[in-house]
Amino acid sequence: MPKNKEGAKDSVDYKKLKFKCGIEIHQQLSGHKLFCNCSTGMNEEKETLQIKRNLRTSASELGEKDIAAEYETRRKRDFIYHCYKGETCLVETDSEPPHNINEQALETALSVVKSLKLTIPDKLMIMRKIVVDGSACSSFQRTLVVGMESENSYIETQQGKVKLTSICLEEDACKIIRQDSKEVNYSLSRQGIPLLEIRTDPDIKNPEHARETAEKLGLILRSFDNIKRGIGTIRQDVNLSILNKSRIEIKGFQDLRSMPKIIENEVKRLMKLKTIRPEVRKANSDLTTTFMRPLPGAARMYPETDLPLIDPRPISKKLRPTELLTTKLLILEEKHHLDSSTARGIIKKKINFEEFIKKYKNLDARTIAYILVEVPKALKTRENLTPSLHQLDTVIAYLDKGVITKEAVPQVLISLSKHKKLNMNQFKKPDTKQIEQELRHLIKNQPDITANALMGILMKKYRGKIPGKELMHLIKKIRG
Numbered sequence: 479m480p481k482n483k484e485g486a487k488d489s490v491d492y493k494k495l496k497f498k499c500g501i502e503i504h505q506q507l508s509g510h511k512l513f514c515n516c517s518t519g520m521n522e523e524k525e526t527l528q529i530k531r532n533l534r535t536s537a538s539e540l541g542e543k544d545i546a547a548e549y550e551t552r553r554k555r556d557f558i559y560h561c562y563k564g565e566t567c568l569v570e571t572d573s574e575p576p577h578n579i580n581e582q583a584l585e586t587a588l589s590v591v592k593s594l595k596l597t598i599p600d601k602l603m604i605m606r607k608i609v610v611d612g613s614a615c616s617s618f619q620r621t622l623v624v625g626m627e628s629e630n631s632y633i634e635t636q637q638g639k640v641k642l643t644s645i646c647l648e649e650d651a652c653k654i655i656r657q658d659s660k661e662v663n664y665s666l667s668r669q670g671i672p673l674l675e676i677r678t679d680p681d682i683k684n685p686e687h688a689r690e691t692a693e694k695l696g697l698i699l700r701s702f703d704n705i706k707r708g709i710g711t712i713r714q715d716v717n718l719s720i721l722n723k724s725r726i727e728i729k730g731f732q733d734l735r736s737m738p739k740i741i742e743n744e745v746k747r748l749m750k751l752k753t754i755r756p757e758v759r760k761a762n763s764d765l766t767t768t769f770m771r772p773l774p775g776a777a778r779m780y781p782e783t784d785l786p787l788i789d790p791r792p793i794s795k796k797l798r799p800t801e802l803l804t805t806k807l808l809i810l811e812e813k814h815h816l817d818s819s820t821a822r823g824i825i826k827k828k829i830n831f832e833e834f835i836k837k838y839k840n841l842d843a844r845t846i847a848y849i850l851v852e853v854p855k856a857l858k859t860r861e862n863l864t865p866s867l868h869q870l871d872t873v874i875a876y877l878d879k880g881v882i883t884k885e886a887v888p889q890v891l892i893s894l895s896k897h898k899k900l901n902m903n904q905f906k907k908p909d910t911k912q913i914e915q916e917l918r919h920l921i922k923n924q925p926d927i928t929a930n931a932l933m934g935i936l937m938k939k940y941r942g943k944i945p946g947k948e949l950m951h952l953i954k955k956i957r958g
């Protein structure tokens with residue numbers, strides 16, 4: 479018999495392959511840009527200016543040229559930068575010195591550093607990092623290290639600890655509008671948006687572990703205020719190698735769910751190669767990767783002389799610890815025994831779950847969570863209804879008082895959502911004595927009737943009002 483798709487899955491032994499993998503998370507912050515007052519909205523409503531530039535590499539002080547820079551020079555492409563009203567000014571085009579650092583962004587960054595137990599340096603130095611692919615109009619990107627690794631700077635995952643090695647606060651790069659072999663069109667609306675960069679050690683053991691790590695860091699970041707949300711606001715780069723060969727960097731994951739498969743496919747591709755060149759590759763929607771450019775050498779940086787050193791102490795002293803969503807998730811999973819997806823649902827909806835637990839003493843946590851998260855999901859799919867938190871609370875109260883059964887919950891919510899008059903009698907749990915009598919009557923008329931047939935008759939009448947299990951129990955009791 480031919481093996482099905484699942485059976486044919488050839489597994490990769492990541493340990494044997496000496497698979498090494500670390501990730502970098504880039505998270506945009508809200509508020510204004512990092513070194514000017516421009517908006518971070520990226521609405522691009524009114525284009526004000528286009529600037530054309532091209533790149534010429536010069537040898538560094540050490541006399542060597544960066545391979546990635548040379549590659550870009552050889553391509554001889556023009557870079558065209560598009561400016562937008564309210565979203566770009568002379569700072570982005572490097573025609574004016576940077577303003578002082580956005581204090582709110584710095585505060586958020588330090589708060590993340592503190593919560594993740596990295597060390598805040600005594601002095602923060604703003605650096606210029608050379609950018610060779612044109613993705614910064616000024617050919618450099620400002621960055622500052624706000625967190626350095628410490629003994630306790632790691633996150634716990636199901637497959638062990640993943641060490642966090644550094645956190646930087648930096649300017650986001652330009653966004654590509656379109657490109658071909660002759661020119662790249664960049665939008666300056668993104669350049670300068672405050673961006674947090676969190677790096678891990680290569681502690682990641684396999685593709686699924688990479689997803690878990692990225693997901694966990696994303697959840698941690700969502701614990702903070704001033705974190706941008708939505709598509710494109712968080713990006714992951716994966717660095718990996720096998721058999722101690724050259725490092726490959728993959729960028730542009732659209733969706734964390736596809737991350738493991740893309741990594742697996744990349745590893746399988748590398749396994750077939752005799753020589754591996756260090757390069758940056760782009761994650762594609764068909765789960766493969768394609769070459770983007772050679773991997774740049776160690777970032778060339780020099781200090782930003784237009785801005786002073788920053789003393790982080792006045793800000794770090796007043797920071798209050800933030801309760802991380804991962805901690806909340808753990809409480810929901812371990813104290814209340816919710817499954818991971820339901821627990822995530824509670825967090826996503828920002829529900830004060832402890833309050834529900836306190837209020838409804840007759841119900842267990844899982845039932846409450848089920849009604850708050852899973853029932854609305856089903857109603858959305860089946861009926862396109864979105865019950866409000868108030869309506870959910872009303873229904874939970876009915877259930878808590880024993881006015882309705884768990885089975886009736888969806889129907890009651892449908893009635894409430896459609897603003898129909900709610901006739902509670904129609905949802906009341908039927909009297910079991912009455913059902914028993916009905917059963918006796920049915921059996922008397924049709925002595926050969928099967929349990930399944932009886933069940934069918936009862937379910938037709940009582941579906942949603944009494945659990946099927948309870949009905950079966952009654953049938954067994956009466957039939958013997």
Ligand SMILES: [Zn+2]
Nearest residue numbers: 514516566567
């Ligand atoms: Zn600006």
